[in-house]
Amino acid sequence: MKNTVIYILLFFSLFAFAQDNNCDGNCFHGYGTYNFFNNDTYEGQWANRNNTGKMEGYGKYIFANGDRYQGQFLNNMPHGLGKMIYKNENVFQGTFVNGVISGFGIFYSSEKRSVGNWSGRELVEPIKNIRQQANSSEYQKFLEDWRDHSYKWQAYLKAWNKNEKEKKMVDPPYLTTPQENIIFADQDKILDAEEHSSIRFILKNEATNPSAIANKIRISASCSDNSGSIRLSVSPPEIDKLKPGESKEVEIFVYAEKSISSGKQAISIAIDELNGWGASPINLTLNTRKSRYPELKITSTSANSAGEFIERAQPIQYQFIVQNTGQGVATNVYSKAWFDYAFGDETQPIQFLSNELEEQIDTLRPGEYQKLFIEIISTRKYRSDSIYINLEVFESQDKYGCQLSDTIVIGQSSYELDYSSVDFVDKDVEIEEVKLFSDIDIINEIPVRDKVDNRYALIIGNENYSKKSSSLNPETDVDYAINDAKIFKEYATRTLGVHEDNIFAIYDGDHIDMTREIDLVCQMLETATEFGDDVELLFYYAGHGFPDKKNKPYLIPIGVTASNVEDGISLSSLYSHFSKTGAQTYVFLDACFSGGARGTGLEESRRLRITPREERIENNLIVFAATSENQTALPYDDKKHGIFTYHLLEKIKETKGDISLGELEKHLVSKVKMTALKVKRSEQEPKILLSEDLVDTYKNLNLY
Numbered sequence: 001m002k003n004t005v006i007y008i009l010l011f012f013s014l015f016a017f018a019q020d021n022n023c024d025g026n027c028f029h030g031y032g033t034y035n036f037f038n039n040d041t042y043e044g045q046w047a048n049r050n051n052t053g054k055m056e057g058y059g060k061y062i063f064a065n066g067d068r069y070q071g072q073f074l075n076n077m078p079h080g081l082g083k084m085i086y087k088n089e090n091v092f093q094g095t096f097v098n099g100v101i102s103g104f105g106i107f108y109s110s111e112k113r114s115v116g117n118w119s120g121r122e123l124v125e126p127i128k129n130i131r132q133q134a135n136s137s138e139y140q141k142f143l144e145d146w147r148d149h150s151y152k153w154q155a156y157l158k159a160w161n162k163n164e165k166e167k168k169m170v171d172p173p174y175l176t177t178p179q180e181n182i183i184f185a186d187q188d189k190i191l192d193a194e195e196h197s198s199i200r201f202i203l204k205n206e207a208t209n210p211s212a213i214a215n216k217i218r219i220s221a222s223c224s225d226n227s228g229s230i231r232l233s234v235s236p237p238e239i240d241k242l243k244p245g246e247s248k249e250v251e252i253f254v255y256a257e258k259s260i261s262s263g264k265q266a267i268s269i270a271i272d273e274l275n276g277w278g279a280s281p282i283n284l285t286l287n288t289r290k291s292r293y294p295e296l297k298i299t300s301t302s303a304n305s306a307g308e309f310i311e312r313a314q315p316i317q318y319q320f321i322v323q324n325t326g327q328g329v330a331t332n333v334y335s336k337a338w339f340d341y342a343f344g345d346e347t348q349p350i351q352f353l354s355n356e357l358e359e360q361i362d363t364l365r366p367g368e369y370q371k372l373f374i375e376i377i378s379t380r381k382y383r384s385d386s387i388y389i390n391l392e393v394f395e396s397q398d399k400y401g402c403q404l405s406d407t408i409v410i411g412q413s414s415y416e417l418d419y420s421s422v423d424f425v426d427k428d429v430e431i432e433e434v435k436l437f438s439d440i441d442i443i444n445e446i447p448v449r450d451k452v453d454n455r456y457a458l459i460i461g462n463e464n465y466s467k468k469s470s471s472l473n474p475e476t477d478v479d480y481a482i483n484d485a486k487i488f489k490e491y492a493t494r495t496l497g498v499h500e501d502n503i504f505a506i507y508d509g510d511h512i513d514m515t516r517e518i519d520l521v522c523q524m525l526e527t528a529t530e531f532g533d534d535v536e537l538l539f540y541y542a543g544h545g546f547p548d549k550k551n552k553p554y555l556i557p558i559g560v561t562a563s564n565v566e567d568g569i570s571l572s573s574l575y576s577h578f579s580k581t582g583a584q585t586y587v588f589l590d591a592c593f594s595g596g597a598r599g600t601g602l603e604e605s606r607r608l609r610i611t612p613r614e615e616r617i618e619n620n621l622i623v624f625a626a627t628s629e630n631q632t633a634l635p636y637d638d639k640k641h642g643i644f645t646y647h648l649l650e651k652i653k654e655t656k657g658d659i660s661l662g663e664l665e666k667h668l669v670s671k672v673k674m675t676a677l678k679v680k681r682s683e684q685e686p687k688i689l690l691s692e693d694l695v696d697t698y699k700n701l702n703l704y
Contacts, residue, residue: 028053030172039064045276048174049075052506052513057276071096072276076512081146093146094118098468173214173242174207175271175279182282191230193260193291199252201282203271207244214242216274221252224266230288231255232267254286262290294364295326296333296393298404310412313380315353318408322361322393323369332396333361335372340388340405350378350387378410385410438639440649441483446490447656449704452497454528455536456583458521459492459505460514460555461485462543468510468559479635481542482507484590484645488540491649495657496538496704511557514569518577525581535583542642545571545591553593572616579619586703587623590642592633622661622698623689624648624668634680643679644686647671652703661688662699 025032029048035041044059055061055077060070071082077099084092094105100120107114107123117125181202191197199221205214217239221232233253242248252269269282301320303310310316324330335357339350353375361370378387387408393401439445463481466472489505492498504517521537528535544556546565554568571593578585617623626633626644636643651659651667668686676684690698 050507172277173205173212176204176206177201177279190287190289191256192289193256193258195256197254202247204247205242205244212244214273218272221269229257229260258291260288292327294324294328294330294400296402297325299323301406303408312378316376319373321369324364327366330364330395335393338390350376446494448494449497451499454533455498456502457492457498457538459485459489459540461507464508469561478543480640484542484641491652508558510559514557522577522581525583529582537583537585540588542590545593547593579621584620590626590644592627617689617691625687628685628687631684634676634684643672643675657704659703661701
């Protein structure tokens with residue numbers, strides 16, 4: 001199996017080096033064949049994800065060396081069921097997760113057949129003989145899934161061959177789930193033990209061609225907790241057809257079992273379509289809270305009489321306090337009292353003069369209490385020197401009540417007894433809100449200005465590096481980078497005048513995504529300038545930057561680490577591309593190139609911050625960089641943004657974009673520097689870079 005692993009790793013690395021050479025068909029959202037620079041070929045389905053064509057659905061990848069993969073893809077990687085056929089005719093048929101063999105599969109060679117659960121190169125749970133395989137539930141489920149996969153694969157090939165034969169392309173359905181329509185229908189946004197709730201979303205087919213009908217859409221939901229503490233059911237689990245322009249509300253019913261613990265649970269909702277044109281999965285996180293039970297306790301009692309002492313034939317006022325010392329709410333609380341009699345007193349019962357215990361307490365919340373009062377009297381013939389009273393407290397579940405036996409001594413002065421062994425402590429688990437918006441994020445408060453012709457924007461936010469690189473942990477992710485990019489996009493179109501169709505945005509982009517969009521935007525700028533138009537570009541990037549061994553700075557795509565920095569986007573090449581277009585270009589970089597990061601750098605062991613080489617700036621290029629020299633671009637946690645981005649958009653909002661670059665530079669330097677010192681106790685000072693031609697004039701240029 002060693003050869004298998006080597007080939008598969010090679011397969012994935014090729015994606016990072018692929019260039020946008022040639023597409024035959026629709027490589028944005030449809031069927032298409034894409035020829036890579038190294039003579040590899042992908043033929044299959046493409047899906048529009050964040051305005052970028054991704055290999056997604058069913059496809060066939062043929063290597064120049066004769067190896068080939070066919071099966072399911074997601075986000076440019078094998079994901080799901082697939083078959084890898086090597087040039088030596090060895091075959092792996094099984095499950096892939098984010099480009100890695102993971103799960104059940106079968107490896108065939110001329111010498112042997114290996115069946116079981118795989119993790120990368122290792123067969124971790126082999127099924128050794130035919131009888132074991134026949135009786136294995138995993139094996140049977142795999143065969144069933146594979147038959148379903150094969151049916152869909154054949155249907156896809158049939159449709160593809162038919163379209164090729166008729167020399168026309170299919171306009172496929174385009175299923176989306178707009179984020180603003182995803183609702184967790186829970187009042188306090190916390191799923192409590194034994195609580196029923198639901199998640200609702202709208203599924204849309206945004207295709208425009210009347211023939212682009214989505215068929216047999218299956219919706220399924222799963223939870224990260226495999227213990228069964230959360231139960232999920234989908235309504236409807238299948239949608240027969242969804243025509244272009246139509247939408248359908250889907251509801252996921254959620255129930256938390258009594259055994260659930262406090263914390264967070266990841267819910268994943270998969271949306272599959274008969275021909276592979278499903279929507280991107282919905283991934284969300286729910287706050288959960290463990291069972292919270294009430295605990296009723298009689299914390300003190302007292303007995304009082306009108307005279308100095310408690311005597312026979314005199315009314316006795318008896319009080320006690322019932323308190324809820326637990327974490328749950330007690331409902332329908334009531335109490336009972338009765339007496340024990342000494343020998344000889346059975347015929348002389350103590351009488352109730354008044355009794356409040358018949359009154360029910362509707363609710364007692366954690367820490368709340370209620371004083372209860374009864375009045376009793378004994379006859380003079382009562383022989384015992386003590387009155388033995390029993391108290392019992394009940395609640396609706398009949399589980400969390402209490403009992404107490406008390407003694408009232410005749411001839412004793414009034415008294416009060418404390419039965420509380422410990423003070424009540426509120427043990428509620430505090431769960432913070434999932435999302436907090438800052439003042440610059442309120443969409444309807446973003447200033448709106450007229451559109452500017454021939455103004456373009458390319459926006460990139462790379463945040464989740466650890467999801468695509470097993471060598472990185474979540475601390476290396478760039479906090480709030482996607483939020484930065486999304487809000488910058490709103491300001492670009494609303495305040496800075498960029499037309500919607502002139503904005504290109506990438507979130508968590510890999511090398512292919514970034515290279516393709518950069519090349520496309522540069523081609524558009526060059527075309528516009530050829531006709532003599534005044535063209536402008538706003539380029540924004542939030543994410544990791546990193547220097548190579550020669551201190552040459554790179555922008556880091558998702559999937560690239562410190563060990564292969566050269567697979568990133570060279571800053572000097574990027575500047576050169578922009579300069580050659582002839583467009584007036586404004587670059588905003590909320591990144592550092594010293595090896596640091598908003599959280600943990602790409603290379604945690606690097607204690608020394610490197611001073612990256614400054615790249616030469618030419619022509620009409622002006623760069624606003626978040627840091628100087630070997631500093632780190634810091635996050636502003638209270639605002640859920642980078643410090644640089646927050647103060648940049650803050651000033652654009654305040655001035656409605658009508659601000660000179662000189663004013664903007666002064667604002668950024670003072671505000672970012674001060675906030676970094678106050679909030680992070682660290683230095684961060686933005687820097688402006690430009691060509692010598694603009695040194696004397698840039699301060700008077702206006703952003704809008």
